[in-house]
Amino acid sequence: MRSLRTRLLIAFALLSGVTAAAVAGAMYGQARNVILEKAQDSAVRQFTERVAAMTVPDPGALSDRDSFGVILYRGRPLGDDQRVPDIPRELRDKVATGVVAWQRVVHDGQAGLVMGMRLSDLEFYSGRHLSDEQDSIRELALLAWVIGIGSLVLSGFLAWLAANSVLRPVRDLDAAARRLGEGDLTTRVQVRGGDELAGVAQTFNTTAAALEKQVADARRFVADVSHELRTPLAAMTAVTDVLDEEAPHLTEDAGKAATLVSQETRNLTRLVNDLMEVSRFDSGAATLALDDVDVAEAVTATLRARRWTDVVTDLASLTARVDPRRLDVIVANLVGNALKHGAAPVSVTLRGEPGWVIIEVTDHGPGLDPQVLPQVFDRFYKADTARTRSEGSGLGLAIAWENARLHDGTLTAGNRPDGGAVFTLRLPSGGSR
Template sequence: MTLRLRLLLAFAFLSIVTAVAVSGAGYVRARDAIVQRAQDNAVIETTNRVEQLYPLPARPPDSAALERIAGKVSGREGAALAQANGVSAGSMDPSVITPELRSLVSSGRVGWQRVPYGGGVWLVVGMRMQVSGGAPSDVEVYVMRPFSSEIEVVSELARNAWLIGGAGLLLALGMAFLAARGVLRPVRELQVAAWRLGQGDLAARVPVRGRDELAAVATTFNSTASSLEHHVGELRRMEADARRFVADVSHELRTPLAAMTAVTDVLDAETAALPGVAGQAARLVNRETQNLTRLVNDLIEVTRFDSGTAALALDDVDVAEVVSRTLRMRGFEVTATLPSGVRARLDPRRLDVIVANLVGNALRHGAPPVTVSLSVADSSLVIEVADSGPGLPAEVLPHVFARFYKADSARGRSEGSGLGLAIAWENARLHDGTLIAANRPGGGALFTLRLPLGGER
């Protein structure tokens, strides 16, 4: 349920409760007052008419006397009944007199009661008349008066109460809509700004209106965003400086490394003629120079990816031939399943780098036999490199393509640069492909490379 709907429902519930409480209480009080006043007036009027007949004779009245009494107290709109000693007379239907009212009048008190009659509501008033000296007589008088006008007034009050309640509900809903709009607009602006911030737009800000709690939230958000923008800017500047430093150092190292490589190649050719310790030192220098050259080349390649200058040199190639050449040139002893006739448009140099890094990693850190398989699935080129080693620990899998990541923190250094798998992953991404690391059910690591056959970017 949205916040707008909750606000509207809350205002509607509050307005309904308020309308029921105010209108209902007003209606009940007004209805009771109208009914009470009508009953009091009817009782007073009937009492006055009866008092005009006093004093009554002491002798019991006959039927004619009762008819005369009923006619005197009935009035123009009502009907009356006078009775004594079982004799009754008048225009009123005796059946409307309830036993409760008869019992009350028989006890000498004035009573009244509303009763339904003839499709309407009537007020029946009854009392016992007195004879000379104030003693109660046997004559009971009942007067029936229409109560329709009072009922109409009460009905009109009920309609007015409903109308007032409905108008109050509409007004409350309108106020709720305006309030929700005023409250939710800053919330929506904050949501949009937070989304923009999450998408990398660090310049996203929220307009600050007023001095309420929402304005305080907007101010805090803007302050946080400004601080984040500043810190991210500093981090980006430091990262750019670090990348530039690595690129500069790598390029500067290439010239002395070229000279060192030339010297070590000469030494390597003469190692057989050198005495024991000198030969070992020459071989060590040659090997370490090659490792340093490989590290510098990998660093230069990484800086190209980071700067966005890495580009594909696409060509229509036989994939099996490219992979076979990679394995043959590096002397990798693996089991290869490379069906012929699989052609794709890709960068053969970068595919060579990917396969060489994957197979070299499997041979260094896995266990033989290492297998390389080529297939086509769902218009994608699929190359799988698997080994028979212990596999990759679960905590290593999320970081296997991270730069300079070492699964064994106790291992100070390795033959590789620590960038091989990262460069393979970047080359796969450059082809709009994927490179995934996993463990085989039977043991061993499995790297799966997927590249589009068309080489679209």
């Protein structure tokens, strides 16, 4: 399929080409005819005047520098030269009817005019070359071509400009729609002029603004709810330790209840904390606090702090400019996820590539269903649909992914050839670009 631009250009080029050809061609043709007719008319007039002025039939009187004359008396030439010149048969026939006749002939690219008339037994013929006229006409033709091609080029350029002026808004709209589709809801297009395209652009902007507002409202609602939940949770969390300590001393039922409340308060706290974290990413409030971090040490510290002692590590000694808190969050979420959903042993490897640090977290479980791979980083995505509630908040991997992206890095999920899921984190070692 041809693009709109190609079609516009072709249409313009055709239109202007036909116009240029018609105008240049018509003018050329007209000018050519005028030149030729003028030359012919004057030659014919001169010829008849010379014949009229003649008393004795004298071919010499019909000749001059530019022309030659022949007089046939009863079909034979008068004068010393008895050769019958090459006079077109049809012209002689025409002359025989008693009119003054002329004919344009072309020999070897040289144009000439042959005129003739008959009086009684005498036929008068005169020929002259048309090379001056031919030169003029050739120049005229050249000029017509130059003008034609020039106007074609010019119109092509104008068509290109026009196509651009039409297509730029279209292209802008296309790019904007794509950006909007990719999630950049702040995308707007510039509205130029008041034509139909401007109307489309206006509609696009209105729609994008409405969409942005809806999403922002939804996100703000989540952030507000999370925030409102924090204060009561803070109070509840403050006493969970008390509940834990007192539970063994209570009656069995009360103890169970206390432990349950304590445990669920902690789970709820985690969920709310993760929701707040996600809200910060959504609102763009999340920022990097970069520091030069010994990555191997940082990973070890993360594992040590969570008391994940049975994780196998293979860590190269590397320093990278990253946000240590966010690195901790990523590694903790990946390892935590592997421990929960995969099978032991879980291993963490760290290696470097020029400009990048790569951390891989692998487990020896059944691996991830290839069908769910694209969704593992979705919020609240649960690979095991039978489980109604995950042990984590359901946001851990999403948060890890957002943190990787904030670093201008990537986090991808896949399967090892011999089974087991592998999560690969790539972070720029020189800090975010």
